[in-house]
Amino acid sequence: MKNQVGHEIDPKLLKDMGLEYHKDASEKDTATLKERLQHNGKLLPSLEEAIRATGLKDGMTISFHHHFRDGDYVLNDVVSTLSRMGYKNMTVASSSLSNAHGPLVQYIKDGTVTRLQSSGCRGKLADAISKREIELVEPMILRSHGGRASAIANGTLHIDVAFLGVASCDALGNASGTNAEGKDMCGSLGYAMVDARYADKVVLLTENLAQYPNVPCSIPATDVDYVVQVPAIGDSSQISSGATRYTKNPRDLLIAESAAKAIIASGYFGDGFSIQTGSGGAALAVTRFLEGEMQDKGITADFALGGITSQIVKMHEAGLVKTVIDVQSFDGEAARSIRDNPGHVEIDGNQYASPFNEGSAIHQLDVVILSALEIDTDFNVNVLTGSDGIIRGAIGGHPDTATCAALTVIVSPLIRGRIPCVVDHVGCLITEGSVCDVLVTDVGIAVNPRRPEVEERLRKAGMKVKTIGQLRDEAYAVVGKPEELKFGDKVVGIVTAPDGAVLDVIRSVK
């Protein structure tokens, strides 16, 4: 056989090496860049066309991110479109589900969606699941952020098509959670980056079609199949609401101040330390009370991790936090900073919290401050179900960070609206007591008996430490011991640990 320039090529040699011969001469597109951007094969005029182009079929798994939190429009838009197009039996695997996703109830009723995977669930949708007003064909699978990222990376969670809202992208798909105009930005696209990397097909939805090349980008064009310009992907003002609000509640601030004192005394507060504050008003507020001490003592943090707030940005810009590592921006100021500050960097869900990789950032955490809906006398924490047994929260990065941080501080009021938060038994096990070190409430602090050295340091600093049993007793003394919940027979949710194994199940409520 002879090639294009007349050289002899032995077909047997090629066959032995598993190679094929290049048959036809290559052809080229002679259109200019400007012309190509007008008629490239990725930019499609509608979501329907993009859905068709992906080859999506009934029964497949579609994914979403929750960087817009309660302000997300994308999930509802895509699922309502799928319903209209007649799709059935889809699995919705979102990085989380929020109050925004009530419309899913209707699309589960009509059979468009029959399975859910998420970090959590809230509002109308969660209510309907817990009360069995709707039925999924399998219990909802609930994963931590790190658990989800590693499940995607190792193939446990296979995504057929990811639908990802982005604050800007070019016609080829180079995408970012920010844009030059500062309009409808979500900041970090940390969770979405994992979907983009591993999903079979990726559709980006954006309001803001940017000039090529839209770089630096969080999601590269090579990970993207289709781009659709839409009127709106989300209301960014809703990102900093609910669990990510800036609290002015005096009790939250009291708890935060107390937690800051405990951290300062714990042995883990010193120059070059690292810190993460989880969602929840009191948890996010802790850094406000560390700031003064850091200034006074000349202490800087090597990095702050996680969901990033304006408070962390302020400390970064003041030089108190060297590097900000951001998997999710909790407010508009964080989104602005990740765009403008070179020391505020974006990481994806695996770089944040892969449980199996020592290189993920959670493995370098000194201190994490996390909220709780309930904590039991073994320090087990529930952040997913309410005292009524109904789903009303999200696992988030709770067990990921609690397991890896050298010091895990749980902040919670003792009593929340006549409901005790320190209890004999949590309604749902999200984070194991073996990794929760200190509980800070509005009426006192308890230290896990596994950490006697920490308790000792707190006492030396003049802090009063109670046992967690005392805190429970105080709670029960005020509001009484809660009655045992009556659950239904049906398991509606399965809670997995970061490593993917099952920690607990959630039953329907009666």
Next chain:
Amino acid sequence: MKNQVGHEIDPKLLKDMGLEYHKDASEKDTATLKERLQHNGKLLPSLEEAIRATGLKDGMTISFHHHFRDGDYVLNDVVSTLSRMGYKNMTVASSSLSNAHGPLVQYIKDGTVTRLQSSGCRGKLADAISKREIELVEPMILRSHGGRASAIANGTLHIDVAFLGVASCDALGNASGTNAEGKDMCGSLGYAMVDARYADKVVLLTENLAQYPNVPCSIPATDVDYVVQVPAIGDSSQISSGATRYTKNPRDLLIAESAAKAIIASGYFGDGFSIQTGSGGAALAVTRFLEGEMQDKGITADFALGGITSQIVKMHEAGLVKTVIDVQSFDGEAARSIRDNPGHVEIDGNQYASPFNEGSAIHQLDVVILSALEIDTDFNVNVLTGSDGIIRGAIGGHPDTATCAALTVIVSPLIRGRIPCVVDHVGCLITEGSVCDVLVTDVGIAVNPRRPEVEERLRKAGMKVKTIGQLRDEAYAVVGKPEELKFGDKVVGIVTAPDGAVLDVIRSVK
């Protein structure tokens, strides 16, 4: 079965859903960040220990990058260590092989290495292969940069262990081709990023162990298994030598000026255009002659792509090139710029040149200027073998960019040291004539008959256009028609097109 908090869990439900129960309570590491960085599991004291830790076995494939070009130390250090440790039958798959890699001859002779995959080969190693002074068990497989990146991504080239030299990384493996000190930087790690993403195991070698977190990073810690600090990874002064030198040769400059005039007249030079200059003195010099015209006419390029030089950086900093997209930094100034200029961004080999992905940057190229060792009268180009048939070059991004750019300009002297460069038949087919549009030599220009509209524009601009046959005749008139080469029987190299299919074979020389 009951879980840790006493909730009933049905093993059958878990089994049906393919889930396992989380058995033992999680434990945590209570060491501080500073302590953890001292004794983490990734940072190993020697290359030998890292090799052992990877589980590397005889017959496996190891990979390297060539960002240090002739200044690379890593490949020789690793292969000599493997030889000392008794490894046999390894495949070395480097993004390229250069004059630095003469020592491989000895390690092929002793059986440590028996297969090679590369973009090219030069010097003592290439000589020994072509002259059969050493024998591989299979012909060397030669791939373009885009072809290699996509072969890695699609599994055709499976890398067992990647050994990657980086200008800085922290103890967990967050790595960069730059560092704060500016010492031994290679700039972009574009080719290495693909290896890091897809290799089973990744070992980083660095002189500069940076503070955690070493961000922004090109290779994230989650893609890295082991880190070894070594005395030296390369001599960065050697990056801008050879094919990436800054030419002062008058003939190179004459060709470059002529090519610039052709580009200006071609219809592809206008505000918002995009451009890449390939390696080789004349090719890299073309932008020096476009700069004045761009200033005079108020033309800016939307982006410059590829191997990036100080000339491109200068134009970027002057506002003439909006964005610089860098897969490989061709000199120290480019390395400095990729660190310091937000508009100078790094991309990996797939984002650069994946042949299968419309989102790769080559698909958005208006103009590319490329060198040639030989070009035949059908515009087929050889950049790999010399007129003596001996391997002495590299495919690089030649066919990737030539195939995708709207206008592909080949620059070459008519005659190089008594050897004609325009010939009847190329010794080796690297880039098909069907995608090479314009040839610019020191004695005239020829336009591929497939592009009559380009020829017409050049003529309208007052440029004299010859046929490529005329150029060949002029070359032969001066130095005579070259004698037909006498090749040996043995195929020593296989040349693949960007899509992985075979274009040509390279035979041993007699």
